Amino acid sequence: MPSIHAASQAPNQFVDVAGRRLAYRVLGEGVPMVLCLRFRGVMDDWDPAFLDGLAEQGFRVHLFDYSGLGHSSGQPTYDPASLARDTLDLIGALELDKVVLCGWSIGGVAAQLVHLQAPQLLSHLVLIGTTPPGQLVKTAEPLFYELAARENDFEDFVHLFFEPASDASRDAAARSAARIAERTDGRCTPVPHAWAAAFLGEGPRNPAFPLDIALDALKRTTIPILHIGGDHDIIFPVENWYALNRSLPTLTLLTYPSAGHGPQLQHPEASARHIAAFVKG
Template identity: 65%
Template sequence: MTSVSPIHSAKTQFVEVEGRRLAYRKFGSGTPLVLCVRFRGTMDAWDPLFLDSLVEQGFEVTVFDYSGLGQSTGERTYHPVSLAKDAIDLITALQLGKVVIGGWSVGGMAAQIVLTQAPQLVSHAVLIATTPPGPLVKPGEQVFYTMAKRENDFEDFVTLFFEPASQASRAAAEQSARRLAERKDDLSPAVPVDWAAAQLGDGPKNPVFPVDAVLQTLKSTSIPVLHLGADHDIVFPVENWYALNGQLPTLHIVTLPRTGHGPHHEYPQAAARHIAAFVGLHAR
């Protein structure tokens, strides 16, 4: 991509909602797509090539910081219901109409709650490397809980979001890390590590996301749902989505090979194309 990428030039904007200020950036034009970010992530955690590729595929992309994190004000929490409220309030305040709601990791839980609580705002749901609600057939790995509670170096980045056993994946991690470092100005402050660690717990949980209403929604909704995952996700194994095959009537599952908890970082252009194809298949 060139240096005039809309991702790098997009300015942070703010909207006041219910006594807090939500920070967001919006770029591109076309189908509105709102993305809820991962644990310990801010607007700057999205790979710029993934976002640029979504714009090229005809999306108007909005990213934002959760309440009390990054550049947003308010009470900070990682409770998925509160994160979902941030997304719902932002969509409503910006008058985006029906959106494709997307979410990565804990943001994917928030996206599922948006689908459950405000289906009138959602045309499609795109879930990236996240967990379904309810009991799991395969829990996450302890290594994630170790790395998530400390400052992370490049080796942690590879282990978390890529496949350390693959040289091609490691090369993709180097490229993604360079892209993430390109934005120099108007950055969101990092999520405090100590605070985030205190929200996490000591090890894998089963279930991670015990919200029966969300599972029932996924079993009965007519809204198309895509899970875009990885073959070695140490946080939220994709096998848990395959275990629901046949129970969720609108679920599409795309699993990208030789990668970890950031499949859209290793395959940014392909991930955007998969999302565009999914939305195009179910134009509403």
């Protein structure tokens, strides 16, 4: 493993679109890929080993900050429709086409809305630790709402994104946290936890993504879809995807054992290789 990953040194870039400035970074060459962030995430919260792995697999990776968060200007919100609009505006401003769209957590909800609105822009849809639309067979754990609403330490990081009962997962969390901390210049402003907490609600909801038309689009699509999950995701349990497996014609499921809400943090290189094999296949 290199001491400093290339992703940790990717320069901040900016594009003006629809009255705000979106911040983004690019690394790699090849198939265009756009990454949509998790709740309370900024560009620095992607694991550099995962990003480098994607670049090494032949993707030109675009990551960005949502409006008003990180380095981007504009009105901040966690309304998924606005996050999808940010994604579509970035794709349009950078003149990308037939992208591999990858969304993590609430970014996966945004990615599904992009799929609903503009499927012609996508070649593949990759979802990480997110929820499908519609009624759920298993809801979130209340612990997520407690942890996501406060300032987080390393133990919170473990419980949010890994499997705290597994020593191997805890070790992976320490390595991932060290990689995420590598960047020293141009780091993004963290998302204020008190502001973000206002979007959480009081606890688990069912459905978490109440838009039947989005589920109908997944049932009719010809676009290949991959979901990467952990077997113990405290906010978006992977069981909800397995419940839909027979009704979603293009869905492939990959679930890591003893892993949580950030499977690509625990298995960065392997996740990149799986995504590449999925796209090439």
